[in-house]
Amino acid sequence: xxxxxxxxxxxERYCKGCSICVEFCPTKVLAMxxxxxxxxNADACIACNQCELxxxxxxxxxxxx
Amino acid sequence: xxxxxxxSIRPGKLPHIWCPGCGHGIIMKGLIRAMDTCNLDRNxxxxxxxxxxxxxxxxxxxxxxxxxxxGRAAAFATGVKMAKPEMTVLVVGGDGDxxxxxxxxxxxxxxxxxxxxxxxxxxxxxxxxxxQFSPCTPTGALASTTVYGNPDPTFDIAKLAIGAGAxxxxxxxxxxxxxxxxxxAEGIQHKGLAVIEILDDCPTTYxxxxxxxxxxxxxxxxxxxxxxxxxxxxxxxxxxxxxxxxGVLHKEERPEYTEQYAEVIKRAQGV
Numbered sequence: 001x002x003x004x005x006x007x008x009x010x011x012e013r014y015c016k017g018c019s020i021c022v023e024f025c026p027t028k029v030l031a032m033x034x035x036x037x038x039x040x041n042a043d044a045c046i047a048c049n050q051c052e053l054x055x056x057x058x059x060x061x062x063x064x065x
Numbered sequence: 066x067x068x069x070x071x072x073s074i075r076p077g078k079l080p081h082i083w084c085p086g087c088g089h090g091i092i093m094k095g096l097i098r099a100m101d102t103c104n105l106d107r108n109x110x111x112x113x114x115x116x117x118x119x120x121x122x123x124x125x126x127x128x129x130x131x132x133x134x135x136g137r138a139a140a141f142a143t144g145v146k147m148a149k150p151e152m153t154v155l156v157v158g159g160d161g162d163x164x165x166x167x168x169x170x171x172x173x174x175x176x177x178x179x180x181x182x183x184x185x186x187x188x189x190x191x192x193x194x195x196x197q198f199s200p201c202t203p204t205g206a207l208a209s210t211t212v213y214g215n216p217d218p219t220f221d222i223a224k225l226a227i228g229a230g231a232x233x234x235x236x237x238x239x240x241x242x243x244x245x246x247x248x249x250a251e252g253i254q255h256k257g258l259a260v261i262e263i264l265d266d267c268p269t270t271y272x273x274x275x276x277x278x279x280x281x282x283x284x285x286x287x288x289x290x291x292x293x294x295x296x297x298x299x300x301x302x303x304x305x306x307x308x309x310x311x312g313v314l315h316k317e318e319r320p321e322y323t324e325q326y327a328e329v330i331k332r333a334q335g336v
Contacts, residue, residue, distance in 0.1 A: 009067070061068075
């Protein structure tokens with residue numbers, strides 16, 4: 001069973017790869033994939049919304065489950 | 066559901082032009098949330114800017130927007146507010162645009178206490194024009210025009226605004242993203258001139274020259290230097306060395322300019 005509290009949507013076309021979201025995610029859900037971010041550990045998401053708040057490029061949406 | 070920012074952005078405008086890691090996008094999101102908090106009608110809200118990276122913001126926002134001459138945002142915004150006092154007027158811009166080239170307009174908008182909200186994105190540099198030093202570049206820092214270190218002391222925008230007569234002054238940072246909308250919303254709801262300074266990062270023209278290895282280092286620095294006003298009250302001057310106060314720094318009530326001016330019009334017309 002998945003423990004994820006939210007589904008993270010990444011709009012790759014907007015992502016500029018600054019990695020702020022990767023750094024400040026408290027449960028290390030996100031990782032860099034070459035130049036854009038990817039969801040690496042979806043189950044660990046606690047829906048804290050920090051990545052969406054901090055993304056300067058409108059590239060992350062946190063859909064709470 | 067995720068926060069719906071797209072409804073406030075002009076279709077087809079994203080991705081924006083700001084560099085990877087630039088905090089302007091974080092501040093723009095805060096501004097959109099604040100506009101929603103205050104239930105602003107976008108057809109009755111003017112967002113005015115001058116020139117610079119930060120001043121590109123109104124181009125993305127779906128509101129009544131005005132992109133004006135360098136440093137003149139406060140002057141144009143004053144004109145909009147005088148002509149249409151019922152409009153909500155927001156001014157956005159950078160530290161160079163607001164406090165150097167537009168310093169004169171800025172202090173006089175503060176002095177008049179005209180009902181506007183001035184959001185200054187302070188990234189310590191002129192980013193768009195090539196990294197020249199601004200009045201907010203830290204002493205000793207490197208810029209394209211201070212290659213041996215900046216000899217100038219730094220403007221404290223909040224103190225400048227308070228000294229000039231602004232009746233609401235607050236400061237946040239791009240790192241403290243969740244606080245930005247609350248400060249801006251409080252500024253919008255305040256009757257009179259509200260100055261919201263948001264400390265920002267410019268990884269491209271400031272960070273690289275000043276030994277920040279990445280945008281993450283710049284964000285962590287913002288986290289480290291920010292001290293909320295309440296916490297600062299319990300700290301010694303030594304502990305506060307090198308720190309910057311955040312939160313609402315000043316709030317007072319004083320007659321608002323367009324209301325005062327309406328009285329002048331009444332007197333002149335003898336009614």
